[in-house]
Amino acid sequence: xxxxxxxxxxxxxxxxxxxxxxxxxxxxxxxxxxxxxxxxxxxxxxxxxxxxxxxxxxxxxxxxxxxxxxxxxxxxxxxxxxxxxxxxxxxxxxxxxxxxxxxxxxxxxxxxxxxxxxxxxxxxxxxxxxxxxxxxxxxxxxxxxxxxxxxxxxxxxxxxxxxxxxxxxxxxxxxxxxxxxxxxxxxxxxxxxxxxxxxxxxxxxxxxxxxxxxxxxxxxxxxxxxxxxxxxxxxxxxxxxxxxxxxxxxxxxxxxxxxxxxxxxxxxxxxxxxxxxxxxxxxxxxxxxxxxxxxxxxxxxxxxxxxxxxxxxxxxxxxxxxxxxxxxxxxxxxxxxxxxxxxxxxxxxxxxxxxxxxxxxxxxxxxxxxxxxxxxxxxxxxxxxxxxxxxxxxxxxxxxxxxxxxxxxxxxx
Numbered sequence: 001x002x003x004x005x006x007x008x009x010x011x012x013x014x015x016x017x018x019x020x021x022x023x024x025x026x027x028x029x030x031x032x033x034x035x036x037x038x039x040x041x042x043x044x045x046x047x048x049x050x051x052x053x054x055x056x057x058x059x060x061x062x063x064x065x066x067x068x069x070x071x072x073x074x075x076x077x078x079x080x081x082x083x084x085x086x087x088x089x090x091x092x093x094x095x096x097x098x099x100x101x102x103x104x105x106x107x108x109x110x111x112x113x114x115x116x117x118x119x120x121x122x123x124x125x126x127x128x129x130x131x132x133x134x135x136x137x138x139x140x141x142x143x144x145x146x147x148x149x150x151x152x153x154x155x156x157x158x159x160x161x162x163x164x165x166x167x168x169x170x171x172x173x174x175x176x177x178x179x180x181x182x183x184x185x186x187x188x189x190x191x192x193x194x195x196x197x198x199x200x201x202x203x204x205x206x207x208x209x210x211x212x213x214x215x216x217x218x219x220x221x222x223x224x225x226x227x228x229x230x231x232x233x234x235x236x237x238x239x240x241x242x243x244x245x246x247x248x249x250x251x252x253x254x255x256x257x258x259x260x261x262x263x264x265x266x267x268x269x270x271x272x273x274x275x276x277x278x279x280x281x282x283x284x285x286x287x288x289x290x291x292x293x294x295x296x297x298x299x300x301x302x303x304x305x306x307x308x309x310x311x312x313x314x315x316x317x318x319x320x321x322x323x324x325x326x327x328x329x330x331x332x333x334x335x336x337x338x339x340x341x342x343x344x345x346x347x348x349x350x351x352x353x354x355x356x357x358x359x360x361x362x363x364x365x366x367x368x369x370x371x372x373x374x375x376x377x378x379x380x381x382x383x384x385x386x387x388x389x390x391x392x393x394x395x396x397x398x399x400x401x402x403x404x405x406x407x408x409x410x411x412x413x
Contacts, residue, residue: 004375006033011198013106014039015081016121018047020154020180021138021214022110023077024187029106029194030080031367031376037104037392038078038385039097042085042411045385048074055353055362068355070382075351076364078382084393085386085413088119093412097121099397102130105207106194110138113148123209133207134197136190142213152214154180161218166227170236185221186214247293248272248300251330252308254316258330261304261320266290271323276307337363345370352381389413 011034015026030036040046049070054061056068084100087093101107107126109116116122116137123135137143140152140160158164158176168175193210201207225244230237235244241260243249248263263269266289270282281287281303286296293300308316313329320327331339342348351362367376393399393413407413 004373006376007371007374008032008034011035011106012104013037013108014101014104016107016109016111016116017138018110020073020077020183021186021190022108023048024184025136025138025190025194026081026108027077027079027378028187028191028367029108031378033375034106036081037100037388038081038083039088039100040083040085040385042087042386042413045085046074046078046083048077049384055351055359057356059361068353070353072351072362075353075359075362075382079352079364080378080380081382082388082392083383083385084389087412088121090412092407092410094120096393096397096407096413098126098129100392101126101133103396104130104133105198106134106136108136108138108190108194112151113139113141113143127207127209131206132201134194134201134210135207136194136197136210136212138186138190138212138214140214142216143209143211154182154214157182157214157218161215162222162227163218166222166225166237166239168238169240170238172238175238182214182218186212186217189217242297244294247290247297248304250301250304252301252304254308254311254313257313259308259313259316260328260330261308262326263293264326268325269293272304272320272325275319275323275325276304278303346377349378354381354383386413 008029011029013026013029013034013036015022015036015038017023017026026036026038038046050064051071051073052062052064053072054064054069055072055075056066056070058065058069060072061069086097088097101121109121123137126133126135139148140157141147141150152160155176158181159174161182163182164174164176167177190210190212193212197208197210227237241251246262246264248261251258251260261272263272269288269290273279273282286292311319317327317329329335336342337348346366347368349364349366350358351364352358367378369376389408390404393407394401394404399407404413
């Protein structure tokens with residue numbers, strides 16, 4: 001039997017990113033075994049460590065109480081990564097960075113359009129130094145196009161992509177997703193784009209520029225639904241928890257919680273009717289047809305609400321699952337952390353603090369893809385800015401110790 005190895009062993013990634021979309025991309029690369037090197041500012045370090053909510057020896061807090069309080073975003077998003085500090089605006093720092101770029105495979109950045117040009121670390125500049133470098137840029141609107149210079153956060157790209165216009169209930173306000181999905185979805189697209197570019201490099205020997213727009217990624221997912229036909233069909237853009245192609249397809253209250261019931265075929269509708277003891281509606285001329293149920297969804301929902309409201313969650317689930325209906329409870333974070341299934345798949349990980357070790361009250365997700373012949377995951381905790389300066393600058397780049405300490409005294413590293 002072959003020994004499992006990390007898929008990206010030997011691949012070096014420079015991480016110039018901030019906040020969430022870039023750091024999540026490089027977290028995924030680290031999970032496949034890439035050597036990810038954060039490049040932090042020597043004067044400020046990484047903003048993630050200084051951003052609430054914090055976690056330290058006193059547990060979670062909105063306010064920084066002592067030196068052990070570090071941003072939870074830092075503790076989660078920087079796992080499995082190294083860190084160096086370089087002043088990119090200084091001539092010596094810029095020169096040092098170019099040497100590091102020459103020895104790297106991938107660079108990830110999520111600056112606003114134009115910043116990398118001003119810092120002289122843009123794709124055309126680095127491509128001349130290292131033609132094999134894969135350069136991934138994540139921005140709100142992409143690196144080109146009339147609106148490429150607009151600044152964007154997760155919520156603004158949810159708004160601009162149209163996602164907020166279709167999220168929530170009819171007549172309600174525009175609503176964002178409950179977590180910053182624009183950032184994390186874009187990170188997933190960037191991750192796949194980088195892997196595709198690595199595959200392409202195998203045959204061509206050349207790197208390339210990977211341009212990821214948060215608006216593009218959300219729009220590509222959103223527009224699978226025929227929302228451009230909703231007005232003509234008299235449909236509200238906001239459908240709540242419904243899916244307009246199927247009925248029933250919604251959340252339903254029970255005596256002690258909520259469940260989701262999904263019905264994708266008329267045969268499954270018959271089984272739902274058996275479970276709720278309305279067998280005749282599974283065979284009735286109208287109720288038995290998906291097109292009729294979609295057009296009369298309120299009647300279908302009213303029927304199911306009347307039944308689910310009389311059931312405990314566990315009983316409703318059991319009766320529907322016995323009939324092979326697609327159904328689930330609506331789980332909260334406590335349910336998830338205690339769910340044996342997620343735990344068995346290694347998706348609930350301890351979070352380590354660089355000073356305190358494993359934290360009892362804080363967890364993070366594991367790597368979300370499993371391979372039969374490769375290891376994944378995060379072997380090291382998040383480390384403070386500059387932790388790996390000596391290793392990278394002296395051992396990798398070959399700086400003389402005297403030069404290393406001089407650069408450190410000058411706050412260039």
